[in-house]
Structures are given as structure tokens and as C-alpha cells.
Amino acid sequence: MAIDFYNAGMNFFEAGKHKEAYEHLIQDDTNPKCAFALGVLYYNGQGCERNFKKSTHYYSIAAEAGIVPAQVSAGFAYANAMGVPQDFLKAAHFLKPACEAGEASAKVTLAEIYAMGEAGGNRKEAARLIREVLAFSNSEEAMDVYTKYELNKA
Known part of the structure; x- marks a missing residue:
């Protein structure tokens, strides 16, 4: 039986065990839900070193899968050059579907x-x-x- 890294990671996160959450979520980092959670962890420096570039990378994966909070976060990051070069076209790409939502x-x-x-x-x-x-x-x-x-x- 495969390990459900997302649910295991979120259980650790909710218990305040951010390092353990990170260690589980990173195992399935192409899963959009894991990617969004990793974006949050990197953004806040919880369970890992704070890193806006990695945060935006993971938010972008989740955003492309249609996760609205990730679309907002990725769009904001590109609009405000948070770990990535400022790119208003990329920002708009992520923000438009979130606006529609x-x-x-x-x-x-x-x-x-x-x-x-x-x-x-x-x-x-x-x-x-x-x-x-x-x-x-x-x-x-x-x-x-x-x-x-x-x-x-x-």
C-alpha cells in the first residue's frame, strides 16, 4: 500500500510538527496538494529554510492544477518579485483564473x-x-x- 504523503504531511502540520510535515510532503512534490503545502512551508520557513523562490515554484505547480489559493500566491509572487523576477504576464496568468473563481x-x-x-x-x-x-x-x-x-x- 502506497503512503499518502499529503495526508500524513498535513497531519504533522496540524500538530505543529513542521519538519515532519515537510519531510512527508517533499516525497510527493509533484502532487498539486503537496506542492501547495510545500509552497506555504517555504514561504513561512516552517520545517525548512524560508525560500521565496522555492515557495513560488511550488505555488506555481499547484496553481497550474487549479488550486485557487496557489493561483493567488503565485500571481502575487510574480507581481511583487518575491523570489522570482517581476513578471506581470506570469502574474496575470495565475491571477486570472483566481479572479474568475x-x-x-x-x-x-x-x-x-x-x-x-x-x-x-x-x-x-x-x-x-x-x-x-x-x-x-x-x-x-x-x-x-x-x-x-x-x-x-x-
């Missing part, structure tokens, strides 16, 4: 990319994304982007 933080990040005129976006699309977020929340981050880029004029 309704993820507010992805919408705010993608809106800012578009408001800057990057990744083929424009201010009108940026304003639409921010308005979607503000329709359901009082997001201070969304208001900051809306105001900073004067999206009320878009």
Missing part, C-alpha cells in the same frame, strides 16, 4: 497590474475588477488601488 485579493492585485498598463490590461478593466471587490466588501486595499490610480475616472 471570485477571489477578491486576486482581483485587487490584477487590477493594480492593469492600472499600471501591464499584462495587456487597461484602466477600464482595472476599475471593473475593483468595483467587483467593493460591491461585496469594504476592502481597504481595493480602495487604495482605486484611489491611487484614479480608477473612478476610468
